[in-house]
Amino acid sequence: MRFLAGARPTGSLHVGHYFGMLDSLVRQANDENAELFFVVADLHMFTTNATRSSTAVIQDRILNLIADCVSVGLDPDRCTFYVQSDVPSQARLYAIIQSLVRVRALRDQISFKAMLGGRAIEDASLGLLGYPVLEAADVIGLGATDVAVGDQNVDHVTIAREIVAELEQEFGLRLPAPTAVFRETRDLIGLDGANKMSKSLGNAIELSATSEEVAKAVDAMAYRGSDGQLLAPALLDVIGSPESAAEVRVGLESGTLSWNAARDLVTRAFEAFLEPIRARRTAWEPDHLRDVLRTGAQRAEVLSGATVEQVREALHFGVR
Numbered sequence: 001m002r003f004l005a006g007a008r009p010t011g012s013l014h015v016g017h018y019f020g021m022l023d024s025l026v027r028q029a030n031d032e033n034a035e036l037f038f039v040v041a042d043l044h045m046f047t048t049n050a051t052r053s054s055t056a057v058i059q060d061r062i063l064n065l066i067a068d069c070v071s072v073g074l075d076p077d078r079c080t081f082y083v084q085s086d087v088p089s090q091a092r093l094y095a096i097i098q099s100l101v102r103v104r105a106l107r108d109q110i111s112f113k114a115m116l117g118g119r120a121i122e123d124a125s126l127g128l129l130g131y132p133v134l135e136a137a138d139v140i141g142l143g144a145t146d147v148a149v150g151d152q153n154v155d156h157v158t159i160a161r162e163i164v165a166e167l168e169q170e171f172g173l174r175l176p177a178p179t180a181v182f183r184e185t186r187d188l189i190g191l192d193g194a195n196k197m198s199k200s201l202g203n204a205i206e207l208s209a210t211s212e213e214v215a216k217a218v219d220a221m222a223y224r225g226s227d228g229q230l231l232a233p234a235l236l237d238v239i240g241s242p243e244s245a246a247e248v249r250v251g252l253e254s255g256t257l258s259w260n261a262a263r264d265l266v267t268r269a270f271e272a273f274l275e276p277i278r279a280r281r282t283a284w285e286p287d288h289l290r291d292v293l294r295t296g297a298q299r300a301e302v303l304s305g306a307t308v309e310q311v312r313e314a315l316h317f318g319v320r
Contacts, residue, residue, distance in 0.1 A: 003028055003181070004139055005148035006039035006084075009061035010049075013068040014204035015273070016188040016197030019238060022072045024183045025148070029078040034146075036079040037300065039138055040065055040293070043084045043091070047127035047134075048115060066289050068207045071281035082296035084138065089304035094130075094137035096311055100166045101133050101159060109159075111152045136160035139178050141304030149180045173314035175307065188238050191217055193225035205270060207277055214274065218267045223259060232262040240269040 005025055007013075013022070029036045040062050045054070066081055084090065106112060106129050107121060115131075116124055127134075132155065139147055139160045147157050157180035167173045187196050190203030197204040205217050222231050233249035248265060251257025312318055 001031075001033055001146055002035045002037070002142060002144045002176075003146045003148070004037045004039065004142060004144035004178075006037075006041050006138070007065060008041045008045040009058055009065050010045055011061060011199055012064050012206045012208055014197055014199055014206045015239065015270070016190070016204055017068075018072055018207065019186040019188050020196075021148070021183055021185070022069065022074065024185070025069075025079070026073045029074055037142055037144065037296075038069065038074070038079050038081045039300075040081065040083045041135075041138075043127075043134060044131060047125060047131050050125065050127070062293070063286050063289050064208070066293065067281055067284055070284055070289075070292075071207060071277045073280065076292045076296075080296040080299050081292050082300045083293055086293070086297035087141070087300045087304055089301055089308045090137045090141045093141045093304065093308050093311065094134050096308075096315070096317075097137060097140070097163050097167075098130055098133045100163050101130075101136075103129070105159065105162075106130065106132060109155050111156065114152060132156040132159040133163075136163050140164060140175060141307045142300060143176050143303060143307060144178050145176050146181045147178050148183050150183070154180045154182075167311065167314065171314040173310060175310070186238055189225055189231065189234050191221035191231075193222035193231045205274075207274070208281065209274065211271060214270045215267055218263050218270065221263065221266070232266050235266055236269055239273050240265075244269070 005021070005028075007021075025036070025038070028034055042058060042062065045058070062083060069079075069081070070076060109132060112124075112129065112131065115128060121129075135153075135156045136159050138144075139157070140163065147160075149157055157178055161177050164175050164177045167175060189195075190197040190201060191205070192201065192203040195201055195203060199206070205214055209217070225231050225234060230249055230252055232252065233245040236248055237245035244265065248257060248262050252259070252262055313320075
């Protein structure tokens with residue numbers, strides 16, 4: 001089984017990302033029967049933010065993303081990390097397979113409509129419309145059999161499967177058909193109590209947060225969520241233990257535990273969770289992370305290059 005996951009380098013990962021993605025990837029990486037790849041999707045990032053300001057900080061964001069991944073225990077010896085634009089064969093494959101996809105199939109994608117944000121389709125970039133095809137090039141190029149997806153991205157894998165089917169039916173080329181794998185996730189409520197943890201909403205604690213940043217964030221957290229539940233036990237149920245969450249819930253409801261004491265327990269739980277992550281992070285220097293990404297890109301290019309040559313031969317492209 002060849003498993004593909006990834007993320008766009010749009011900023012640092014937070015604790016919610018751990019329970020929403022990284023925890024399951026660490027378990028996947030430890031599966032002896034799985035071969036795990038993690039793509040840093042900088043080309044995908046560019047489809048939604050093609051500005052000088054976004055590309056000016058992309059190098060730091062790439063390294064921070066990988067540092068976040070390895071700090072939670074995603075071992076480069078068990079997971080191949082690479083940057084999307086460092087694998088030219090995937091871009092070559094994208095240029096070919098986009099002719100096998102109809103505009104209406106892309107226009108109706110749930111993720112495309114969400115990223116449009118109410119704008120007219122004419123205002124979208126060509127890259128944004130072709131976002132799922134670029135993702136299909138990543139998947140098909142590597143020969144991935146399993147692809148980690150969220151609720152809004154399952155249709156992207158369907159696009160990849162349809163491309164693979166078209167290549168076989170029309171050109172006689174048989175390639176692995178990928179399967180969408182829904183991540184085993186636990187949603188972590190944000191500190192505002194109204195939304196899932198999200199950096200853009202300012203309700204998150206980053207995996208790289210210092211003790212001072214954790215304490216400041218918890219001090220400002222809401223008492224109750226928008227659904228009426230007490231926020232401290234809701235957080236402790238995920239980052240702590242069900243037992244500690246139950247004790248805090250009873251204490252707050254009965255008045256035997258003060259809000260300040262409850263926040264202190266939440267702070268301690270975040271600190272206990274982040275302590276080993278911080279320790280692992282210090283072991284990885286930026287140059288070491290760059291070497292990991294370069295090695296991963298070389299491996300991904302070998303696989304994707306071989307796929308491109310199969311496709312070119314089946315389509316009778318180039319000089320033969």
